[in-house]
Amino acid sequence: MKPFAPWLLAATLSLAAPLSDANTLRVANQGDVQSMDPHSLNESLQLSFDGNVYEPLVERGKDMALTPALATKWTQTSPTVWRFDLRPNVKFHDGTPFTADDVVFTFKRAAGDGSDMKGYTNPIKEVRKVGDLAVEIETTAPYPILPDTLTTLGMMSKKWCEENKAERPVDRRKGIENTASFKANGTGPFRLKERQPSVRTVLVKNFNWWGKADGNVDEVVFTPIGNDATRVAALLSGEIDVMEPVPLQDVERIKAAGLNVLQGPELRTIFLGMDQKRDELQFSNVKGKNPFKDVRVRRAFYQAIDEETIKSRVMRGAASPTGEMVGAAVRGFQPDMNKRPAYDPEAAKKLLAEAGYPNGFEVGMNCPNDRYVNDAAICQAVAANLARIGVKVNLMTETKVTYFPKILRRDTSFYLLGWTPSTVDSHDVLSSIMATPTDKGQGQFNLGAYSNPKLDELTLKIQSETDQKKRNEMIREAFRIHAEDVGHIPLHQQALAWATAKGVQLTQLPNNYMYFKWITLKSSPK
Amino acid sequence: MDHAEVQPQVGDASALAPVGANASPLRRDVAPAAVAVAPAPGRWARFLDGDVWHSFRTSPTAVVAAAVAALCIFCAVFANVIAPHNPFDLATLELGDSMLPPAWMQGGTPKYPLGTDEQGRDVLSALMFGARISLFVGGASVVLSLVIGVGLGLVSGYVGGRIDALIMRICDVMLSFPSILIALLFAGVGHALFPNANDLLAFGVVIVAIALPGWVQYARAVRGSTMVERHKEYVQAARVIGVPPWRIMVRHVLPNVMGPVLVLSTIQVAVAILAEATLSFLGVGVSPTSPSLGTFINEGNKQLFSGAWWLVIFPGATLVLIALSINLFGDWLRDALNPRLR
Numbered sequence: 083m084k085p086f087a088p089w090l091l092a093a094t095l096s097l098a099a100p101l102s103d104a105n106t107l108r109v110a111n112q113g114d115v116q117s118m119d120p121h122s123l124n125e126s127l128q129l130s131f132d133g134n135v136y137e138p139l140v141e142r143g144k145d146m147a148l149t150p151a152l153a154t155k156w157t158q159t160s161p162t163v164w165r166f167d168l169r170p171n172v173k174f175h176d177g178t179p180f181t182a183d184d185v186v187f188t189f190k191r192a193a194g195d196g197s198d199m200k201g202y203t204n205p206i207k208e209v210r211k212v213g214d215l216a217v218e219i220e221t222t223a224p225y226p227i228l229p230d231t232l233t234t235l236g237m238m239s240k241k242w243c244e245e246n247k248a249e250r251p252v253d254r255r256k257g258i259e260n261t262a263s264f265k266a267n268g269t270g271p272f273r274l275k276e277r278q279p280s281v282r283t284v285l286v287k288n289f290n291w292w293g294k295a296d297g298n299v300d301e302v303v304f305t306p307i308g309n310d311a312t313r314v315a316a317l318l319s320g321e322i323d324v325m326e327p328v329p330l331q332d333v334e335r336i337k338a339a340g341l342n343v344l345q346g347p348e349l350r351t352i353f354l355g356m357d358q359k360r361d362e363l364q365f366s367n368v369k370g371k372n373p374f375k376d377v378r379v380r381r382a383f384y385q386a387i388d389e390e391t392i393k394s395r396v397m398r399g400a401a402s403p404t405g406e407m408v409g410a411a412v413r414g415f416q417p418d419m420n421k422r423p424a425y426d427p428e429a430a431k432k433l434l435a436e437a438g439y440p441n442g443f444e445v446g447m448n449c450p451n452d453r454y455v456n457d458a459a460i461c462q463a464v465a466a467n468l469a470r471i472g473v474k475v476n477l478m479t480e481t482k483v484t485y486f487p488k489i490l491r492r493d494t495s496f497y498l499l500g501w502t503p504s505t506v507d508s509h510d511v512l513s514s515i516m517a518t519p520t521d522k523g524q525g526q527f528n529l530g531a532y533s534n535p536k537l538d539e540l541t542l543k544i545q546s547e548t549d550q551k552k553r554n555e556m557i558r559e560a561f562r563i564h565a566e567d568v569g570h571i572p573l574h575q576q577a578l579a580w581a582t583a584k585g586v587q588l589t590q591l592p593n594n595y596m597y598f599k600w601i602t603l604k605s606s607p608k
Numbered sequence: 609m610d611h612a613e614v615q616p617q618v619g620d621a622s623a624l625a626p627v628g629a630n631a632s633p634l635r636r637d638v639a640p641a642a643v644a645v646a647p648a649p650g651r652w653a654r655f656l657d658g659d660v661w662h663s664f665r666t667s668p669t670a671v672v673a674a675a676v677a678a679l680c681i682f683c684a685v686f687a688n689v690i691a692p693h694n695p696f697d698l699a700t701l702e703l704g705d706s707m708l709p710p711a712w713m714q715g716g717t718p719k720y721p722l723g724t725d726e727q728g729r730d731v732l733s734a735l736m737f738g739a740r741i742s743l744f745v746g747g748a749s750v751v752l753s754l755v756i757g758v759g760l761g762l763v764s765g766y767v768g769g770r771i772d773a774l775i776m777r778i779c780d781v782m783l784s785f786p787s788i789l790i791a792l793l794f795a796g797v798g799h800a801l802f803p804n805a806n807d808l809l810a811f812g813v814v815i816v817a818i819a820l821p822g823w824v825q826y827a828r829a830v831r832g833s834t835m836v837e838r839h840k841e842y843v844q845a846a847r848v849i850g851v852p853p854w855r856i857m858v859r860h861v862l863p864n865v866m867g868p869v870l871v872l873s874t875i876q877v878a879v880a881i882l883a884e885a886t887l888s889f890l891g892v893g894v895s896p897t898s899p900s901l902g903t904f905i906n907e908g909n910k911q912l913f914s915g916a917w918w919l920v921i922f923p924g925a926t927l928v929l930i931a932l933s934i935n936l937f938g939d940w941l942r943d944a945l946n947p948r949l950r
Contacts, residue, residue, distance in 0.1 A: 469698035
């Protein structure tokens with residue numbers, strides 16, 4: 083039991099102190115992490131949480147810059163080939179050494195059936211083992227931002243996945259679960275101790291971790307608390323140490339109690355999508371045709387939404403209304419194009435009438451109620467806005483546990499989604515949200531299947547363009563096309579809001595990731 | 609051939625029935641007044657002349673409770689006529705008017721007497737519409753549990769033997785679960801089975817979920833009364849002349865055991881409304897697009913820390929008002945129909 087020696091040592095040393103002195107961090111979120119499988123859902127909360135257990139080759143530091151994780155070095159050996167040198171002496175939580183085989187396996191898994199990470203593996207042609215601790219990644223075309231795209235792809239153990247019949251990712255949209263959903267075996271600073279879906283998930287410190295933790299957390303108890311007031315009460319009463327997100331209406335209350343509220347701009351853009359593929363909408367009273375195929379209808383919707391009031395009332399000011407699908411911090415953001423068409427219900431009505439719907443129509447709308455800040459309230463406000471132009475929205479708000487599988491199956495006509503480009507680059511939004519969906523992973527989150535061949539072409543060019551100026555021009559052009567087509571209706575970038583008890587020091591990343599290794603608990607826990 | 613009329617009986621509810629035991633055969637007025645028995649001429653006049661009406665008039669609690677309950681029910685039923693706004697008509701909502709306090713507070717406006725919620729909905733109007741849904745679900749689930757409970761209780765008490773034992777053991781099992789647990793379980797399973805349930809189905813699930821633990825009370829009360837009635841002469845007489853058992857049960861026994869049922873169901877309406885509110889508060893109740901009082905309390909609860917007390921206090925107070933008034937009325941009814949307590 084060699085790998086466990088330091089662990090035992092630590093256990094012996096800590097015998098002097100009673101168990102309750104372990105630094106336990108209690109975290110609450112409005113919803114649960116849906117699976118422990120790092121490839122099953124490309125959602126920030128899941129990637130963030132699983133990112134404490136599974137590590138990528140390249141990760142982001144506190145300043146969002148790329149830093150070595152499981153790869154110590156990466157070099158571009160030719161325009162389409164990258165060599166990654168792997169970190170030696172890394173062990174998975176079960177003691178198996180981490181090698182190039184695991185990397186090759188992981189990429190295969192992430193590109194395979196059921197994976198939600200295909201968008202990141204799509205440009206990759208092949209991953210080759212070139213030694214026990216080195217791999218080569220070949221892309222189909224030059225792909226300058228490859229390392230940026232690998233920061234959320236957790237490495238899994240080939241041996242463990244095979245032994246546990248978890249070679250395929252958990253597929254939530256088909257309801258397929260496997261061991262990887264409930265158990266975990268990564269290389270990260272924390273290991274999974276207990277997993278009770280929707281109840282609690284416990285992580286404990288991995289004493290065999292290769293790195294040096296920048297914090298002092300020994301144990302993390304993650305609890306989903308859906309009710310805003312309950313979550314706030316739990317923080318105020320000292321039952322939890324960190325909560326996310328803070329209900330906007332309670333920010334003042336929490337500050338008044340002397341606790342910390344961390345607010346910052348988030349990379350996430352909240353937007354609405356419309357089914358533009360089906361010839362007849364699944365949830366509408368318009369039969370035989372799809373109103374969303376008409377750009378006038380999409381523009382009418384855009385103009386009918388009073389985003390300023392949503393910002394001031396629903397978001398209590400904690401949002402930046404946007405006319406672009408990326409926020410200001412994302413590479414490729416075009417400051418001068420960040421304009422929304424004026425809120426104008428009359429013009430919207432006229433557009434609808436021109437499109438042949440003078441009396442509006444009915445459409446079903448899907449919305450999560452525990453994913454984004456005030457998501458359900460935003461949808462209700464949008465429904466009320468649209469009612470003014472005669473569009474009757476049949477709103478269905480539900481927990482993300484049922485919401486995501488449904489909309490990822492594209493069983494929706496009109497939906498709300500938020501997107502954080504994990505590469506902090508516009509290309510991520512172009513290829514995941516705006517490009518025409520293919521089964522290779524492109525447009526994987528373009529759930530309304532908006533499609534414009536010109537934009538697809540630009541997306542491919544942007545992917546391989548190395549000249550920053552040219553690249554920016556192309557991004558600009560692609561955004562212009564998308565805005566003109568009203569492919570999606572951007573609403574706003576929401577503000578991050580975390581709250582912590584006294585004595586908790588942490589780093590808040592603009593992509594809303596919470597790494598427990600960076601958290602320090604100052605006072606000894608109560 | 610209506611024996612109930614010839615020989616008015618009052619059920620002897622020995623077991624759990626709220627109406628006391630040993631009803632006096634000398635009592636003339638109670639059962640006919642309260643029960644829909646035979647259409648006797650001058651019934652209304654007889655009712656006004658009777659003890660029950662007298663007792664009602666002289667009990668201030670009963671009068672006030674009945675008035676409040678009637679007012680609530682009236683507001684709920686005619687919500688779409690008398691409510692100042694229609695909270696379900698999205699086109700009339702002003703997001704700019706959201707989170708306004710009640711009219712008498714600073715920042716409030718007479719347009720919204722009890723303030724508005726985060727979407728700019730008028731709280732007063734929302735309460736009327738919400739009460740309608742609460743009352744509908746409460747009433748419907750009581751009717752359902754009454755039908756099941758009375759039916760099984762009659763059979764159990766009249767037939768006896770193994771069937772009686774079986775039904776009563778089922779009752780015992782049901783009673784050994786906390787009723788809210790059964791309701792939660794059923795509502796949870798129902799929602800899982802029909803995730804895309806439309807409003808009507810969602811209503812059905814909640815109604816059944818509340819009725820499921822509720823019928824036991826009726827079954828036990830009715831069984832007790834039926835067992836007593838079954839040995840009375842009029843039942844024996846009916847049996848001798850060859851009336852089939854189901855007819856004896858329905859036409860002759862049932863009217864004489866309805867007294868306790870009536871009292872029980874009054875109180876059960878309040879219980880059912882509270883159960884519905886509890887389920888909706890916990891998020892497994894009626895769908896959010898047709899919010900009941902419990903849904904409002906749940907929603908308002910989220911705003912409690914931020915000082916928007918009107919979003920939770922008013923729905924809560926309305927719920928208390930409805931449940932309390934119905935309960936007080938039910939209490940009085942129990943006393944009025946119970947000869948022992950006079």
